[in-house]
Amino acid sequence: MRDGSLLTPHLARVATPAAHGGPLWRADGTVLVTGGLGVLGRLLVRHVVVSHGVRHVVAVSRSGASGEGIAAFVEELRAEGAELRVVTGDAADRAVLEDALASIPAEHPLTAVVHMAGVLDDGVLGSLTPERVDRVLRPKVDAAWHLHELTAGSDVPLFVFSSVSSVLGTAGQGSYAAANAFVDALVQHRRGAGAPGVSMGWGLWGAKSGLTGGLGETDMRRIARSGVQPLSADQGLALFDLARATDDPVVFPLHLDTAALSGGDTENIPPLLRGLARTPVRRATVRTEDEPGGDSLATRLARVPEAEQDAQLLTLVRSHVAAVLGYDDPRTVGERRAFVEIGFDSLRALQLRNRLNGATGLRLPATLVFDHPTPDALRGYLRTLLLPDSPSARDAEGGAAADAVAPDPGPGQSKGDEAIEQLRSAASLEEVFDFIDDQLGE
Structure with missing residues (x-):
């Protein structure tokens, strides 16, 4: 909320500069x-040397020249x-950075800093x-702050x-997103x-790095469903040059499959990306089970x-x-299964509710999956709404609810409290099931 108005953030395309302005490599x-x-670091260093003619590079690395x-x-x-001169040390250590900068000779002054250090330690x-x-914060945050102060x-x-996780976020990456x-x-x-400076919120690179080397097939499928596709080395380096020349302080160099964004259910498109879909969201409505000019689902x-x-x-x-x-x-x-x-x-509960609204023509409550916590219980509830005159319609909902896996609320706990407690554990359970999928090769 700003000045009494509600604003919704979104990502928009950056116009390609007519000519590469901004800081140039010397x-x-x-x-x-x-x-x-x-x-990725070697790709970048090789790029600034071969494509930009840089003759002097200093790299700060934990492993040093013996890596x-x-x-x-x-x-x-x-x-x-x-x-290429390699300085052994932790980029989050201000003294290490001070020594590295002090060692740069006056005849070859510092002309640019590229901060690539980062560590993952994912968990809910x-x-x-x-x-x-x-x-997670030390190599990214502390080092960036020291570099900012030392070049102020x-x-x-x-x-x-x-990383694009700073705006889109992914399950288990709270510290990395922060x-x-x-x-x-x-x-x-x-x-x-x-x-001067630019922050580049990268998506996934195709080249396996220390951060992405552990991603399994399940992780890759989840990322692909978001519309973010892996960048080839050439694409990434070209985007680096474009991002470097932009006037925007923060840009997100991504390979987005906009056709996938607009071709599926728009309720599953992250709100920040909806403006990038090829078809406006309001036109890309959820497909309904009622065929145009045909009978309704209830009639069929x-x-x-x-x-x-x-x-x-x-x-x-x-x-x-x-x-x-x-x-x-x-x-x-x-x-x-609950x-x-x-x-x-x-969020997924609302997505399912919206899809079923379109499929049935009903106006279902936002608490749908908590009031009817299994697919079978939900099936029974839909029956009572679509076929209210059916002899077994009322029994269908009651029987399905009785078979639900979710436990009854404890003493002093309402159904709403129970739903909140279940949601708190949902992300960790999702990680467990993703791990099982990886182990089974699914």
Whole structure:
């Protein structure tokens, strides 16, 4: 809320600069890179040497020059006519950065800083300890702050490798999202003070790095469903050059599958990305089961035997549950498994409610999955609404609710309190099921 108005943030495309303005690499200067000797770091260092003619690079690395393949990389750059000097140390240690900057000779002054250091330690909020949070924040936040202070008052640009998690967020990445949100805000603050810099909130790179090397197939499928596709090395480096030349303090270099964003259920598109879909969200409505000019779902159900009605309604519910969860096969949705046990949170509950509104023509409550906590219970509830005159309609809801997996509220606990407690554990349960999927190779 700002000045009495409600504002909704969204991502929008940045116009490609007609010419690369902003800070330019100086061949006679020195570029300082933190965390720049991993897979992505070597791509970037090689790029500034080969494509931008930089002859002097200083890299701050924990492993130092003794790291695997570093000696060969130094020789590779030397063959290109460039000098790579490796400083062993922690970029979050201000003294290490001060020494690295002090060692840069006056004849090759510092002309740019690229802050790439970062660490992951994913976990749901309840599992995060101060030590785990500090492990993530130190290399990203502390190092960025020190670099900002040490280059304040100069015309040296600070280019920070951030992450799109700072605005989109993903389950289990609370500390990493917070770290990147900090550096985004820091660069905005820096630009407001008149110092140059850009924070680049990257999506996924195709090249496996220390941060992404542990991603399994389940993780990749989840990322793909968000519309974020892996960047090739060439795409990433080209976006780096464009981001470097932009006037915006914070940009998000992404490879977005906008066709996928607009082609699916728009309720599943993160609100921040909806403006990037090729079709406006209001036109991309949820598909309804009622065919144009045809009979309603209730009319079609009334024509079939009672047992077939239950089967069709259960198939309808499982299909939309699978769509919300991103499952390929609705049959993997257990009809008597509680929604909170299979990864439903408040947002997914609303997504399912909205899908079923479109599929049935009903106006269902937002508490739908908590009032009817299993697919079978929900099937029974829909039956009572769509076929109220059916002899077994009332029994269908009651019987399904009686078979629900969710326990009764304890003493002094309401159904609403119970739903909140279930939601608190949903993310950790989702992680468990994703782990099981990985182990089973699904």
